[in-house]
Amino acid sequence: MEKHIDYLTNWLRTQVEEAGVKGLIVGISGGIDSAVVAYLIKRAMPDHSLGLIMPCKSNPKDAQHANLVVEGSGIDHATIDLTDTHETMFSTITQVIQQTGDWNDKQAKLADANLRARLRMSTLYTVATNYQYLVVGTDNAAEWYTGYFTKYGDGGVDLVPIMNYTKGEVRELAKALGVPKEIIEKAPSAGLWEGQTDENEMGVTYDQIDKYLKDEEIPVNDKQIIEKMHERTAHKRRMPSGPPKFS
Template identity: 50%
Template sequence: MQELAEKLTGWLREQVEQRGARGLVVGISGGVDSAVTAALCKRACPENVLGLIMPCFSDPQDAADARLVAETFAIPYKVVNLDEPFALLVRLFTGEEYDPQKKDLAVANIKPRLRMVTLYYYANRYGYLVAGTGNRTELTVGYFTKYGDGGVDLLPIGNLVKRQVYELAGYLGVPQRVIEKTPSAGLWPGQCDEAEMGLTYRELDEFILTGQGDERVRETVKFLALKNAHKSQLPALPPF
């Protein structure tokens, strides 16, 4: 893991230099992916990294874990509470108050899109690049919000499947309680990545790395990848 950490740190540093940026901004959610990404950003730009903690009708434990990550790695951070703008937009769009029990994906996706806006405000303000937290497993099946957590400049862990992210987290010293958390995008109370995808990360990782998996796994990956392919593509242009 030491070699991998050093390579990713060097790559991040090169990207900042080559793009004429001053540093990196990263959203810290309290989950393992953002913790690893934040730790790598701190290594790459020790004096020019900013963590953003952006609660939005979120579990308070997530913000507490995000603070723990920032403090563990001595990352300067800001807390930007997005409850009010989110609730305002929900009322504007639906004519109703936000009800998390509805588990409305169109409404829930406003959350990561507001976070993207927030990240780019600070990136523009400081001349930083936005470091995304998506991993290879999620990117393969399109498990991210278009123009939300998918709206970033860099994806430092984008070539690592979930198990590799956990291994790197252990090496970097990510707090154990963050490593042991159930993966969740926090779209609504009790939301779980694996339940929403219909596959476990272990099944996905195995299929991505070896091509092995039962018919259910193969068909689910195929379906999700096709359904979400547009998320990883530039807007389509007419072929004439």
């Protein structure tokens, strides 16, 4: 893993140089993926890296874990609470649509969660612009392949350093980097709502997705879930499309 860490650190440093910017920023959620990225960007740009903690109706434990990452990595950090901003924006949007009679209650939870992710993206880019930093994403190979991220939310970034690493490999990176054990062993969750976990929401475990990505045998039902997620989220992994030029 040390060789992988050196490789990723050098790659991140090269991206900064080639883009002509000054450093790197990441949103620290308290989960393992953002923890690994925070440790990596601190290594790549010791004096020009920033971790942003952005609570938004979040479980207080997430902020505690995020602070463990800050303490462990030594990264510069700031906290911007988006709870009130989200509440104002979501309630305003909800009220307008409800007046038309078109509000879809079945989609409300997803709309709420996606707005949180997109507010965090907007916040990261606003702060990044101030410091002339690149925004670094935290999606691993399983999330990238299945599209388990919010389009223009946590998927709205400049760099995705761990997109080729399975969840299991991210755990190994975390151990090698010195990420606190408490974070490595916690159940993966995007913190979108109370009790939410990634695996319950996807309907398949990261271990099975990892095996699939390594061309190992997995149960047929799990394979179908993974392939369906990949097909359904293809639009998230490509640039916006347009028609051919009219002639």
